[in-house]
Structures are given as structure tokens and as C-alpha cells.
Amino acid sequence: MSTTLNDRLHVLLEPLAVTAGVDLEEVTLSKVGGRRVLDVTLDADGGVDLDTVAELSRAFGEALDGPEGTAVLGDGEYRLEVGSPGVDRLLTLPRHWHRARTRLVKAQLGAGGEVTGRVLESDEDGVLLEIPPVKGRGKATERRLAYAEIAKARVQVEFNRKGLDDADEADDAEDVDDVDGVEDADVEPDEA
Known part of the structure; x- marks a missing residue:
């Protein structure tokens, strides 16, 4: 070769x-x-x-x-x-899927059809997606896809992105609370 x-x-x-x-x-x-x-x-x-x-x-x-x-x-x-890669980059390697955690992706399947869902987790063999309910009715479901099943996948652009987990939200809140660079402590008022 x-x-x-x-x-x-x-x-x-x-x-x-x-x-x-x-x-x-x-x-x-x-x-x-x-x-x-x-x-x-x-x-x-x-x-x-x-x-x-x-x-x-x-x-x-x-x-x-x-x-x-x-x-x-x-x-x-x-x-x-x-x-760095743009938002339209194809997800082709396990590390791409790992970096897309909490992101909404659209995957075209090799057997035909497509799946749109939020990346919950990924490993060396595949990805677990949270599939939103149809027309907002019902509950979201989870679907595991092996990478071999996926013909092509891309992250979808979201202007009001949802799906941050609690740790991400806590980090975001900590960043807002800690604007002066000094860690805030829980302080009890003095009793008189």
C-alpha cells in the first residue's frame, strides 16, 4: 500500500x-x-x-x-x-464520540434510516444515545449503537442546548459564583 x-x-x-x-x-x-x-x-x-x-x-x-x-x-x-474541527465534522473515531458527550447528533445507519439523539456515553465499541420522544410526547428512550452500524454521523447545531449533566451545571454555577477568583465559603452570621 x-x-x-x-x-x-x-x-x-x-x-x-x-x-x-x-x-x-x-x-x-x-x-x-x-x-x-x-x-x-x-x-x-x-x-x-x-x-x-x-x-x-x-x-x-x-x-x-x-x-x-x-x-x-x-x-x-x-x-x-x-x-480545530468545525461543528460539521464527521464523528468517525471513538474519541470524537467521547468529546461529543451531551451533544445532539444525527447518525445515518448503514442498514438505512437515521437516528437523532443525545450522546449519553461512549466507549471503544459504540455509543449510547438518548432518543427524544416523537413530537415531544412520551418519554425519551435510550439506544445503543455499535460504531459498525453507523455510516455517517455529525453533531447538530443547537442554539439553546440542553442536556448538561449535574456536574457540568455545578461547574457552570461555580464559575458564575467565583467571579472574583476567591472561593466562596459558607459563613454563618455571628450570634449576638
Whole structure:
């Protein structure tokens, strides 16, 4: 099996991403308006911050402009674009499903049909979805899908996202209560 240029670029850049504690999701070299554009997509649990993107952009540029990078990419000009996956990214790996916990997803099934549900949990073999009731009537149900059953799946955009678990809500409330950077303590009033 022959390796593609994108595969060789992935092998060159992945150790830098791993060192920074992020996953190198995708490397794609394409031509846009006669110029070569190298798109690099990074992700991590909790997302990738802008400082990490900037650090890795510099590190990737140095690697690509060095002897190993020139051997893979050649001497021609290119534009490097480093970022995180968009909301329309396909969920193809177990870690994608793990990172989509509490999110609403639409999955097209290999046997036909589709399922829309909220990701409750996932593991190396499949995902447990909470399926909302039809037309808001009845109770939500749960359905376990093996990844092998899923032909294609994407996170759905929600403007009023529901589904945060108690720990997430507590974290959100703690962030609001702790605006001054000082942990609040339960203090009883002095008795006179």
C-alpha cells in the first residue's frame, strides 16, 4: 500500500501535536487559486485554545521548512492553516464520540434510516444515545449503537442546548459564583 503525500505530512507533524497534548485529526494539502494550502486540524478533550494553535503553527512551519519537511512537501510556497474541527465534522473515531458527550447528533445507519439523539456515553465499541420522544410526547428512550452500524454521523447545531449533566451545571454555577477568583465559603452570621 502506497502512502500519500497527506499521510507523509501527517507522520511528520503528529509527534509535534502529541508533544503539545493534542490530537492531529487531519492534514490536507490542496490547491486553492493556484496556491498550495496545507490545512491541519487539531483537537483535544476540552477543545484546543488559541495559544496552542499559535504554538503549533510555529512548530509546524519550522518542521515543514526544515530538511524533513522539504523532503516531503518540496521547495514551493504553501499557506499553512491550523485550526480545530468545525461543528460539521464527521464523528468517525471513538474519541470524537467521547468529546461529543451531551451533544445532539444525527447518525445515518448503514442498514438505512437515521437516528437523532443525545450522546449519553461512549466507549471503544459504540455509543449510547438518548432518543427524544416523537413530537415531544412520551418519554425519551435510550439506544445503543455499535460504531459498525453507523455510516455517517455529525453533531447538530443547537442554539439553546440542553442536556448538561449535574456536574457540568455545578461547574457552570461555580464559575458564575467565583467571579472574583476567591472561593466562596459558607459563613454563618455571628450570634449576638
